[in-house]
Amino acid sequence: MDMYPAQRTRRSRICDALCVILPADVTTFNDEQAPPGESPYLPGFGPSANVVIAPYDPSWPAIYEQLADLVRDTLGEQVLALDHVGSTSVPGLRAKPVIDIDLTVADNTDEAAYVPALEQHGFELVIREPWWYGHRLLRHSEPRCNLHVWSPDCPEPARHLIFRDWLRDHAEDRDLYVRAKQAAAHRTRISRGDVVDYNERKRDVIREIYARAFSELGLA
Numbered sequence: 001m002d003m004y005p006a007q008r009t010r011r012s013r014i015c016d017a018l019c020v021i022l023p024a025d026v027t028t029f030n031d032e033q034a035p036p037g038e039s040p041y042l043p044g045f046g047p048s049a050n051v052v053i054a055p056y057d058p059s060w061p062a063i064y065e066q067l068a069d070l071v072r073d074t075l076g077e078q079v080l081a082l083d084h085v086g087s088t089s090v091p092g093l094r095a096k097p098v099i100d101i102d103l104t105v106a107d108n109t110d111e112a113a114y115v116p117a118l119e120q121h122g123f124e125l126v127i128r129e130p131w132w133y134g135h136r137l138l139r140h141s142e143p144r145c146n147l148h149v150w151s152p153d154c155p156e157p158a159r160h161l162i163f164r165d166w167l168r169d170h171a172e173d174r175d176l177y178v179r180a181k182q183a184a185a186h187r188t189r190i191s192r193g194d195v196v197d198y199n200e201r202k203r204d205v206i207r208e209i210y211a212r213a214f215s216e217l218g219l220a
Contacts, residue, residue, distance in 0.1 A: 023219045025155040026162070029207070032131050040135075045126040047194040051185045054097045060088040063143045064099050071103060071147070074117050080104040080152060085160040087181070090167045094178050096195075098144045102157040108149045109134045123147060159210070166213040173209045180205035 034040055041047070064084040072079050086100030087093045105114055115125050118138055123145075127137035133156055136149040150157050167174045184201035191197065214220035 021153065021155045021158055026158050027210075027214050027219050028155075030132060030156075034129070035131065040127045040129045040132075042126055042128060045124075047196045049192070049194045051188050051193075051195055051198045052096060053094050053181050053185045055094055056092050057088075057097065060095075060097075060099060064089070064101065067099060067101060067140065067143065067145050067147075070121055071101070071118070074121055075105070075114055078105050078114060080106065081157065083157065083161060083164075085148075085157075085164050086146075087177075089164050090174065093167065093174055094181065098146055100146050100148065102160055103147055103149050104152055104154075104157060105149060106152070108136050108151045108154075111136065114149070118147070162213050162217065163206070163210060166209065166216075170212075173212065176205060177202075177209060 061084065068082050068084070071082060081102070081104035083089075083102045084099070085102050086098075087095030088097070088099050107113070109130070111125065115123075115136075115138070119125070122142070123138040123140050125136060126139050127135065129135040133154045134151060135156070138147040138149070139145065140147065148157075167177060180202045184198050187201055188194070188198040211220065
């Protein structure tokens with residue numbers, strides 16, 4: 001049976017990403033941590049301790065489009081790719097009410113090329129991770145957004161598309177992920193942890209789901 005047009009479009013985006021990234025890089029996770037004495041957070045910032053999993057909000061896709069238009073209008077041709085990722089991008093999935101966006105630029109380490117312009121529109125650079133794909137993260141407070149900035153050769157955005165689209169199309173794994181998120185949030189609140197602890201607690205389930213998605217795509 002042929003895929004619906006939206007499915008073809010999503011699959012095409014993943015295939016485009018895999019044309020410039022080795023499949024082995026996509027299926028090999030980089031778990032490198034910050035070097036001793038270093039923090040990914042810039043001075044004055046830190047991980048959120050308020051982990052709340054909210055019911056799915058049908059307005060999230062429209063909020064993404066609003067933010068995406070803002071980023072495109074601000075950066076113009078510097079935007080090589082822009083995608084709504086994370087749990088708010090999966091219809092029906094409970095999520096932290098923060099829109100996650102993947103932005104690909106020519107060189108994410110060249111902060112001068114994009115950070116000052118985005119700062120003029122309410123974004124703040126809060127994370128810099130040279131040891132992990134050079135990842136930069138900018139926050140926007142209203143509407144709430146995490147803007148993740150990558151370079152074209154990075155496999156992480158491709159993984160995010162694979163995970164997003166798998167959850168959109170597989171209800172059982174969507175339900176499994178919801179249960180993992182709720183359990184992780186509960187344990188994090190009880191232990192008075194933060195979002196880093198929350199992410200760590202749901203990692204095993206995420207990797208389990210990825211394994212099935214990689215297998216269907218012929219990557220593993």
